[in-house]
Amino acid sequence: MTAADGTAVRVGVFGLLGSGNLGNDGSLEAVLGYLGQRHPEAAVDALCGGPETVTARFGIPATRLHWNRAEYRTASRVGSVAAKGLGKFVDVFRTAAWVRRHDVVIVPGMGVLEATLPLRPWGFPYSLFLLCASGRLLGTRVALVSVGAAEIGSRPTRALVRWSARLAAYRSYRDDRSRDAMRAMGVDTSRDKVYPDLAFSLPAPPSGTPSDSPGPVCVGVMDFHGGNDDRARAEEIHGRYLDGTIRFVRTLAEEGRPVRLLTGDACDASVVAAVLDAVDSPLVTAAEPASLADLMNETAAADTVVAVRYHNLICALKSGTPTLALSYAAKSDALMERMGLGAYCHPAREADAGRLLEQFRALEKDSAELRRTLAERNQVVTGQLDDQFDELTAALFPATDNAPTLRETP
Template sequence: MTSAKETSVRVGVFGLLGSGNLGNDGSLEAVLGHLRAEHPEAVVDALCGGAEVVAARYGIPATRLHWYRGEYRTASRAGAIAGKGLGKLLDPVRTAAWVRRHDVVIVPGMGVLEATLPLRPWGFPYSLFLLCASGRLLRTPVALVGVGAAPIGNRPTRALVRWSARLAAYRSYRDAPSRDAIREMGVDTARDEVHPDLAFALPSPRTSAPSGPPGAVCVGVMDFHGGNDDRARADEIHRRYLDGMIRFVRALVEDGRPVRLLTGDTCDASVVAAILDAVDSPLVTDAEVTSLADLMKETAAADTVVATRYHNLICALKAGTPTLALSYAAKSEALMERMGLGAYCHPAREVDAGQLLEQFRELEQRSAELRQTLAERNLVAARQIEEHLTALTAALFPATGHTHTHTHAHAHAERKTR
């Protein structure tokens, strides 16, 4: 008789998980929740950026993504440079050894095929390429599930992203611009599908329409310096963004509105501190969120949300709260359009506090109408993401076992990449 342990599917999850980005961790939570509900026999572990955090928070074994612990710190001393160099030699072996232990590897969401924020090719793009190449070499399917992509100007980064996408056994995207970007890089996306972001699979908080006088406004901020192609003017972009946010928050306070400052990554704390110091009002407070669930609770309790980070927007929209996006990439605009609020976007690179305030006031005037729109769109998104996850795991975990899993997924990959 075959034991349950012998027939369990061994699933690896991969990415910059547990590294401080709440959106990345929310995508992991969504996939883990689905696996635990629909495939409780699956044995799951991670290769990720914050192994200790993932192991403690989600109760799964986790291995460090990089051999060198200081991979994402600037190397200026000889020892650090040597450590990074040695890591680049050891990480291919470590990655392949980890991939070999699994029946399938899932990259859950995240903007793994984009460079909308500053990114070096030999950082995460190189790690993703190692994963996908190892999967193809060792016949372990790598599934890029609900990922984000965008046009990439840097040639080495674009090449690594293109080959990662080609080598993956399965690809799906969180919006149509992501699929278009990968197609424009020369990857055949004819069989790739677009679905709502994985975060729409997470539980929604209880909400109710506000009553009484105007209430709190959640303002989601970001340590924003532009994208990968904006390095030459990164400081200028950051100053303009921060100045615009300070002016906007100050205007809300002058109207007597309580403001809750939201973040989405640990690096955003500096922007919160700068706004608190500049506005200096008891009406402005730091929400100190540590998960997407915290973000959703905060946004559900607000009258209105104005936010920059993509997953701040998702949480607010999923909570059904009228939202205005400070957009820094096509993904934000696509999300707002999907949820019926496409008219309420403002460029994060060119924040105009006066114009932002006008858009905010128009948004609030339409609050009741937009809440109804969001309720309807959320029902559709929840159904679509559940169908997506069910179809995905049916393809990756067929009932006939491990051998068929590899054959099915790689046959699917071959059809896509011919």
């Protein structure tokens, strides 16, 4: 794809990529796959959280998202607080300069319009606002593609997220609840569409063949302390979640079931260590996935999956393995409903080992039927993502001799 002057179209990808979250990197991988297949001549680079990791893994140039290298460390001294403040000012010009070098910027999936985990307004919401405002001012098309959203209580964060969405040239959401949330926060979503999460476009591993006897169970874990509005109860929520998970895993091990612990972010290692120490069984082991492909291979080899992180759920569902969601946000419930497993959700904030075991046994009893359901639903979502990529091409890569006018957003 070339611009009117014959040069390659310059495409930027933006987000907390390369920072240890496998779901975010999986969304990037999906968009790079789309660009490589449909727009192979595009020149692609990234503005992201972990530029070295992104360049090493995906082979594209990458720039650090923040001028201040200590952006995500707690600032307690006067000097570090001042450095953060200066960084916010410098990032205005850094972001604008990066955006100006591109024809198109894509924000690939991720929950960029939500605060279902602890989030400060001057963190990523501020960065996203700088991106979208720069795009609008400089004439660069910014696309929020299959993103997650949720209503936000904090007024500063809500305002930044709302204006980011309004200033974007293209928006699509990964579920109806995300679109509804943006509408409730004052964004005109009448022309926005809903498509599955981008990770569903990634290749799926061959499905495993369940044995007649009970086989391995994958249990995804998370360093979960509640959401943005749960800060006062964070430790209580974490303790309840961890206790319920440990009791559940211990029971499976006592029944002779091999259990494989899965993570989705570097910060989850502490939970893995706590579960291994508390259960202390050779039947309980921990995987060390480096990508969503690794997670899919793990889940495809299991009889059943119990998972909490959103993209762990996607990997399990994509691989066709019956899955029970320890749900910490509406997006997990929406995903399970889309894939026909809406009955198999359990609240992560109130993890109860007894109830979790009841749901797990019901899931295993219906395993054969659920595998058929997942095979059918996966065919549907793959087709829907093909439609998404068709629409994205029409919106962001118009023919140079007949470029349509993009939707104006208020």
